[in-house]
Amino acid sequence: MANLSDSWTIALHGGAGVTPGRDYAEVEAHLGRLVDEGEARLASGESAFNTVEWAVGELEASGLYTAGRGSAPNRAGVVEFDASIICGASGRGGAVAALQDVQSPVAAARAVMERTPHVLLCGEGATAFAREIGLPAIGGDPDYYRLAIGVTAEEMRPAGDGLGHGTVGAAALDRQGRLAAATSTGGVFGKRPGRVGDTPILGAGCWADRHVAASCTGIGEHFILAGGAGDVSARIRYGEAAPPEAMRAMLERVASFGGNGGLILVTADGQAHFDWNSNGLKRAAKGSRIARTLAIL
Ligand code: ASP
Numbered sequence: 001m002a003n004l005s006d007s008w009t010i011a012l013h014g015g016a017g018v019t020p021g022r023d024y025a026e027v028e029a030h031l032g033r034l035v036d037e038g039e040a041r042l043a044s045g046e047s048a049f050n051t052v053e054w055a056v057g058e059l060e061a062s063g064l065y066t067a068g069r070g071s072a073p074n075r076a077g078v079v080e081f082d083a084s085i086i087c088g089a090s091g092r093g094g095a096v097a098a099l100q101d102v103q104s105p106v107a108a109a110r111a112v113m114e115r116t117p118h119v120l121l122c123g124e125g126a127t128a129f130a131r132e133i134g135l136p137a138i139g140g141d142p143d144y145y146r147l148a149i150g151v152t153a154e155e156m157r158p159a160g161d162g163l164g165h166g167t168v169g170a171a172a173l174d175r176q177g178r179l180a181a182a183t184s185t186g187g188v189f190g191k192r193p194g195r196v197g198d199t200p201i202l203g204a205g206c207w208a209d210r211h212v213a214a215s216c217t218g219i220g221e222h223f224i225l226a227g228g229a230g231d232v233s234a235r236i237r238y239g240e241a242a243p244p245e246a247m248r249a250m251l252e253r254v255a256s257f258g259g260n261g262g263l264i265l266v267t268a269d270g271q272a273h274f275d276w277n278s279n280g281l282k283r284a285a286k287g288s289r290i291a292r293t294l295a296i297l
Contacts, residue, residue: 008039017261056182075192076193082187083099086213107135120201204223219261266285
């Protein structure tokens with residue numbers, strides 16, 4: 001067993017954007033439970049990679065967020081998922097885009113990394129791969145999906161502009177000093193079939209290396225254009241900026257394209273950072289060297 005350090009941290013998000021006046025008590029309680037359990041897993045020596053997959057799987061399965069069970073259908077009435085996961089220590093990652101009919105898109109992303117020579121599978125090929133390796137499907141179960149908290153059936157209606165959105169994500173540092181991140185979404189509402197956002201693009205919606213682990217949420221088109229999590233990492237890695245400044249600079253680029261959103265970031269020294277220029281960011285963090293964070297607005 002490797003020597004275990006006394007530094008570990010987990011950060012979670014349940015998406016950018018909060019509708020004023022809506023009751024997010026269930027979301028807050030859920031994020032609180034998950035961050036406590038995630039921190040306990042890391043304290044007991046679990047890897048950051050396993051912990052972020054577990055946390056995002058729980059967020060997907062809850063139906064409380066616009067990911068997994070809480071996802072909105074596209075214009076054709078079909079739910080298409082995007083997800084990614086990355087291990088900063090090994091530099092390996094996997095992702096799926098426009099994936100259909102799989103209960104845990106993040107598990108499919110992990111399988112792409114571990115069971116194929118590829119990094120990203122999309123569309124029919126991704127769905128066929130998930131079938132082939134036996135990942136649990138959703139099937140035709142009409143009761144599977146539920147409206148994510150804060151989303152109305154009216155808002156989920158194909159709007160054309162696809163402004164409503166939601167995502168879940170996790171970033172963690174384990175006791176062996178390894179960072180990992182994972183992100184999963186049903187994407188923006190009313191999206192065209194085949195539309196892919198930032199979430200499955202490693203370096204945009206999700207990133208981890210030896211310095212940081214980050215997960216983004218917001219209008220994916222603008223995060224792709226702004227460079228997202230990869231831009232934040234590069235600013236820190238090249239010594240240009242401390243994490244808060246790097247995150248702000250990337251979000252300012254997102255804003256310059258007309259978008260908004262937020263991100264969570266865990267650094268190798270066990271700190272957790274959050275920033276957003278949307279109306280709130282559902283978030284939580286806990287670690288051996290930081291105070292517990294749990295907030296919506
Ligand atoms: N980034 C996601 C997407 O564009 C949506 C979100 O984070 O809310 O698909």
